[in-house]
Amino acid sequence: MNKTLLLIKHEFIGTVRRKAFIILTLAFPLIALLGILAGQVLPGMIKTTTTVEKVGYVDQVGLFNQTTAENNIHLILYSTEDAAKTALEQKDISEYFVIPANYIKTGSIQRYTLTTEIAPGSAVQSAISDFLLNNLLQGNSPDIIARAKNPVNISSTTLTAGGTPASNQGGFTAIILPYIFCILLLLAIFTSSGYLLQGLGEEKENRVMEILLSSISPRQLLAGKVLGLGAAGLVQIVVWLISANFLLRMASASWGSVLGSLQITPEFLILGIVYFILGYLLMAILMAGVGSISPTAREGQQMSVIFIMPVIIPIYFITLILENSDSVAVRILTFIPLTAPITVMVRSGISVIPIWELAVSIGILILSVWGLFVLTTKLFRTYLLMYGKRPDLREIVRSFRES
Amino acid sequence: MFSVEVNHILKTYGKRAAVNDVSFNVNQGEIFGLIGPNGAGKTTTIRMMMDIIKPDSGDIKIMGEKLNDNSKNKIGYLPEERGLYKKMTVMDTIIYFASLKGIDAPLARQRGEELLKRADLLPHRNKRIEELSRGMSQIIQVIITVIHEPDLIILDEPFSGLDPVNTQLLKDLIRDLKKKGKTIIMSTHLMNDIEELCDRLLMINKGRAVLYGSLAEVKSNYRNNAVLVEAAGELGNIEGVTAQTPHNGAVELKLDAKTTPQMLLERLVKKGIVVNRFELSTPSLTEIFIKVVGDEHE
Incomplete structure (x- = not known):
């Protein structure tokens, strides 16, 4: 068998047998499953209160006397504030509010309660709001009153240049999938490239490196490691995607309105796979480079943060990307190899990325993967056998030039 | 044809020349000693022969050609810095490293068992490397070095860290390999090992070759x-x-x-x-x- 293939097999089997890998791979479907089950069980467990709550009010405008009972909240009119206060103190009512004489002008009312709370409960708030509206719109038909309470239900359609509805309609559901995907992508990339870094560090520490290099070339070693661990990462992603498919179907029963409309379009899937592979290769090769120049696995992990930060940056600016998905700044993030995978996946959820931008982004990624592969092979040759000492930047640059 | 031809190799680290214009040939079927004090450049020379490090100038031919995938399979190399995957079992380790030398698993298992038996280590074959003593894992490394029956065997300080019993075991193995017509290059700073085993030698000091020839020649020159x-x-x-x-x-x-x-x-x-x-x-x-x-x- 080809030596690179042997190495791929060795690394792949070594990784998928790791306990940490198995736990991480299974954890996501399990956590999601728990969430779904909770969604089905919890609503039955939460009791809706059926006790009637009494809320007092003082009307200084003299307009509010209609529909005082709203669901379980009954409104009781008091003629003066003092009377309402006494009733509250005697716990006849749980709270009261005052509609001041200038309410029509200002819209503000004053509410008094005995309990400390962050904000008024939503049931009370909507009861008060409905009560005020009902009274303000006295004489109008119930339909109009109902419409006034809920005046708009926007449903928007994105049209293409030709006037037909676009395939990507955006919105919350369009964003949730790229977001989840980005998280999984980052996890898969970081775990497998992390294993690579750790593996290299261990091989340096336990001195296997020299035996390996006496049987295979640095190029074969790098390719075998990157591809073997990449295959393991791909398995992880595939397990997640397949289980996501099942889970989504299960979930539509309980979380139907949100998740039921989620769709994985072929375009999204292809982009996802392309950017996973390229993003992973880039990260893995960078990690291999870091691993080759760091004396121990631990030091390598510390150094690797320099490259991990840029990959995560687009997640921090996710709202910026969502709101200005065609701006110059976002385009630049699309073209920078380290930020491209996440930026593109987030953008693809919200808008259609021009083909030329994708072409440039993918092109730059492929070129950087290749360039880094060549450079890292040279680093491997020079530094894999250098134990106990980390070369400084000048030495590294010199070794590139020499080899 | 020489087994190894080294022509004017030079390797500098910064300003220091680790190996400075060293040339030598190794005949087929001989035991060749590479001697010199610590830090003389022995390991660097060996690493260049194994194509692990590239010389700044000069060239090296192994079995008549530049080292390639095919000739790498015909070399067994025991590095000075020794170590194995701690979590792997003895047999898995042997099979994996043999596979990197182009030996399939059944053959590697069979030869591995023979060699383990010879070293009295057969009962340990399913243990993890981390459970073995230092000397034992060093013997496992020697087994890995010869498992693919290489024509050329390079041993960098093979006896360091071995107890007398294992040292004798390794010396017997080296003599056996010579009998089978294998070429052996060993580096050491222990002169006794050279006098006992080697046909010819090269002495390096501070990166330069200072003595080169058969044991008898060298001795007579210094008579x-x-x-x-x-x-x-x-x-x-x-x-x-x-x-x-x-x-x-x-x-x-x-x-x-x-x-x-x-x-x-x-x-x-x-x-x-x-x-x-x-x-x-x-x-x-x-x-x-x-x-x-x-x-x-x-």
Whole structure:
């Protein structure tokens, strides 16, 4: 068998047998499953209160006397504030509010309660709001009153240049999938490239490196490691995607309105796979480079943060990307190899990325993967056998030039 | 055809030349010793032969060609820095490293078992490397080095860290390999190992080759024109002898430039001295080593 293939097999089997890998791979479907089950069980467990709550009010405008009972909240009119206060103190009512004489002008009312709370409960708030509206719109038909309470239900359609509805309609559901995907992508990339870094560090520490290099070339070693661990990462992603498919179907029963409309379009899937592979290769090769120049696995992990930060940056600016998905700044993030995978996946959820931008982004990624592969092979040759000492930047640059 | 040809290799780290214009050839089927003090450049030379490091200049041919995938499979290499995957079992380790040398699993298992048996390690075959003692895992590494029955075996400081029993085991193995026609290159700073095992040698000091040739040649070049004589009775004054020093029950006679050992023998016979032993005094490799390295220091 080809030596690179042997190495791929060795690394792949070594990784998928790791306990940490198995736990991480299974954890996501399990956590999601728990969430779904909770969604089905919890609503039955939460009791809706059926006790009637009494809320007092003082009307200084003299307009509010209609529909005082709203669901379980009954409104009781008091003629003066003092009377309402006494009733509250005697716990006849749980709270009261005052509609001041200038309410029509200002819209503000004053509410008094005995309990400390962050904000008024939503049931009370909507009861008060409905009560005020009902009274303000006295004489109008119930339909109009109902419409006034809920005046708009926007449903928007994105049209293409030709006037037909676009395939990507955006919105919350369009964003949730790229977001989840980005998280999984980052996890898969970081775990497998992390294993690579750790593996290299261990091989340096336990001195296997020299035996390996006496049987295979640095190029074969790098390719075998990157591809073997990449295959393991791909398995992880595939397990997640397949289980996501099942889970989504299960979930539509309980979380139907949100998740039921989620769709994985072929375009999204292809982009996802392309950017996973390229993003992973880039990260893995960078990690291999870091691993080759760091004396121990631990030091390598510390150094690797320099490259991990840029990959995560687009997640921090996710709202910026969502709101200005065609701006110059976002385009630049699309073209920078380290930020491209996440930026593109987030953008693809919200808008259609021009083909030329994708072409440039993918092109730059492929070129950087290749360039880094060549450079890292040279680093491997020079530094894999250098134990106990980390070369400084000048030495590294010199070794590139020499080899 | 030489097994290894090294031509004027040079390797510098920063300003320091680790290996400076070193050339040597290794014949097929011989045991070749690479000797020198610590830090002399032995390991760097070996790493360049294994194509792990590239020389700045000069070239190296292994079995007549530049090292390639195919010839790598015909070399067994035991590095000085030794280690194995701690979590792997002995047999898995042997099979994996054998596979990197192009040996399939069943054959590797069969040969592995034979070699383990020979080293009395067969009962340990399913243990993890981390459960073994240092000496044991070193023997496992030796097994890995020869599992693919390579034509050329390179051993970097093979005896360091081994107890006397394992040292003997390894020496027997090296002699066996030689009998099978394998070429062996071993580096060491222990001169005794070289005197015991090697046919030819190269001595490096501070990156430069200082001695090169067969063991006998090197010794004769460093012969100090002296003779060891064991005789009954006092020798007294003899013409042409500049000094007499006792040496393991015999006497070492230093000769002046005009006198040959043959002439000395005639004079001893003429004087009626009964000679029990008469041999040319050759310095041990250790003495040569100290002399050469000492000279370099000056």
